[in-house]
Amino acid sequence: MDLPKLQVALDSDNTAQAIEVLRKVEDVIDVVEAGTILVYKDGLSAVRNLRAMAPDKILLADIKCADAGTKCGQSCKDAGADWMTCINAATVPTMSNAQKEIEVQVELYEGWDNKERMQEWLDHGIHQVVYHQSRDAKFAGQKWSEQDVENVKNLINMGFKVSVTGGVHPEILKLFKGVPVYTFIAGRAIREADDPHAVAKQFKDEINRIWG
Template sequence: MKLQMAIDTVDSKKALELVEKVHDVVDIVEVGTPMVILEGQVAVRALRAKYPDLTILSDTKIMDGGSLEAEYACQAGADIVTVLAAAPDPTIKGAMETAHRYGRKIMVDMINVPDVISRAKELDTFGVDYICVHTAVDVQSTGKTPLEELEETVAVVKNAKVAVAGGINLKTVGAVKNIGPEIVIVGGGLTGSANPRETALALQKVIKA
């Protein structure tokens, strides 16, 4: 099980400062969608230049122009690129084919998909690398968590690996670990902590136990 740190609400300069503290204790660093909207792939390029061996995810959340937008992220140095499960199938397949051509991976984000299980089964036949169960930040305030959908998705996905995101922190990561996804994505629960390095180490202690 891998720990992915999602960095959302800073610019590339602050992202570099944060990653400096944790690059050797997290498995994947995510350049979050807000950063991509703010600066494009600037942070991906900066991180790749400084950390050539770091696994970097560009959370592009592609909805259209799959091949082109995936290519932008891959050229910037992303190892993993995200596309929305709600996107048309040709968009998802185009993004996947481009990522694979570069030797990179594609993650399909299930955010706001009405029937997660049916869509996960469909996507699993495409050859995508990861399917991410995701409770949106705006939805978390209602009390919803990704745990139920995660458990259902893990049960039906046979080929892709499963990731999970949505309000996960030190208090909830144990329940996630018990379900067994490949990637646990932690955003504010890690980047917003007083000591991100100590928090990352504590999270790793749980998920790799």
């Protein structure tokens, strides 16, 4: 089983803050995410600057594309991204157009659980999904559960590479023992830590312990 990758979600308020975090964890993480909020704030120049900082990492532009797949895919690729997110509410033509330009991950928000539509994504060459708890739902008290683990397993069984995000801390990784998660995405757990490098290292150690 391949080890799950570790992704740092840089939902920072500005590019400088994102660079500061990335500098501290760059040697540990596998995937750099230019967060949605960061792209809203600073535009795709945030992606360009993160690419310049980490030329050898996988770089994700988390723009949650809902429309204009070709244009969004081209723009993210031009800015240096390897992957781009689409929202599950995007139409199949949007996702499919984007996938022709760049590797697409579909983010699973409300209304995602529709097998027929998900099969269409697979049929159009879209093999990555992001399973998560919404930040706001989490603030409202939602916690990772057995049901989440089952959902992730089912998505993997359908043929998806599944990234897991939303309140991901080192302690929750063991819930997924035996499940070939593609990537764990950590945002605030790393960004807001006193020692981001130490927490990133904790994630990696836990991944090695459970899946190694």
